[in-house]
Amino acid sequence: MPPPGPNGLAIGALVASVCGGPFLGTALGFGLGIAALVQIRRRPQQGFGLAVAALVVSGVTLVISVVIVTGVVLGVVRDRVAGIETVDATDLKRGDCISDLDDADRVYEMPVVPCTQPHRAEVYHSFQFPAGAFPGLAAVEKESEERCGTAFEPYDTADNADLEVYYLFPEDEAGWRQDRGVQCILEYPLARTTSLVK
Structure with missing residues (x-):
C-alpha cells in the first residue's frame, strides 16, 4: 500500500519553487516536481496538483530569470557598443x-x-x-x-x-x-x- 497523505517530493517541489529563488528554486522545483509525478504515477498518492503547481511556478520563475539575464546582457552589450x-x-x-x-x-x-x-x-x-x-x-x-x-x-x-x-x-x-x-x-x-x- 502507498503511504497515506500527499507525496513528499510534491510538497518539497512546491516549497522549493516558491521559496528557493529564481535560479535554485527553479531547478529544484522542476527536478522534484517531475520526480513526484513519476512516483505518484507508479504508486497512487495524493499530491498531483502540488507537483503540477510546482512545475508551473518553476516555469514562471524560469521565464522571469531569462528575461532578467537577457536584459542585463543586452544592457552590457549596448553600453559597450556605445563606448560607455x-x-x-x-x-x-x-x-x-x-x-x-x-x-x-x-x-x-x-x-x-x-x-x-x-x-x-x-x-x-x-x-x-x-x-x-x-x-x-x-x-x-x-x-x-x-x-x-x-x-x-x-x-x-x-x-x-x-x-x-x-x-x-x-x-x-x-x-x-x-x-x-x-x-x-x-x-x-x-x-x-x-x-x-x-
Whole structure:
C-alpha cells in the first residue's frame, strides 16, 4: 500500500519553487516536481496538483530569470557598443565625460564615455582630503563646495552660465576610510560632444 497523505517530493517541489529563488528554486522545483509525478504515477498518492503547481511556478520563475539575464546582457552589450564604461565614482578623474548623471542621493558608479560622444556631464576638478579622522559631513561638504567653486572660476563665463555644478564627496566614516577624494562635476543643459576642460 502507498503511504497515506500527499507525496513528499510534491510538497518539497512546491516549497522549493516558491521559496528557493529564481535560479535554485527553479531547478529544484522542476527536478522534484517531475520526480513526484513519476512516483505518484507508479504508486497512487495524493499530491498531483502540488507537483503540477510546482512545475508551473518553476516555469514562471524560469521565464522571469531569462528575461532578467537577457536584459542585463543586452544592457552590457549596448553600453559597450556605445563606448560607455562603468567607472567607480571614486576612480573618476578630471576630463572624464559622463553620459548622464544619476539622480540618486548616493552615487557609486558613473557611465563614462569618450568626450567625442554625446554626454551630459564632465569632471572638471578633483582633489583629496588629507589623511586623518573624518571631520564630519558639514565640514567635508563646506570644503568641497568652496574648492569646487574656486576650480570653476576659469569656466564661469557668459557662455557657461547655464551649467550646474555638482560634487561627490565622502559622506560618512565608511566612505572616508575608503576614499577621501572629491570629484567636481559640471552638468550641461544639453548633451554635447566636446570637452570643456581638455
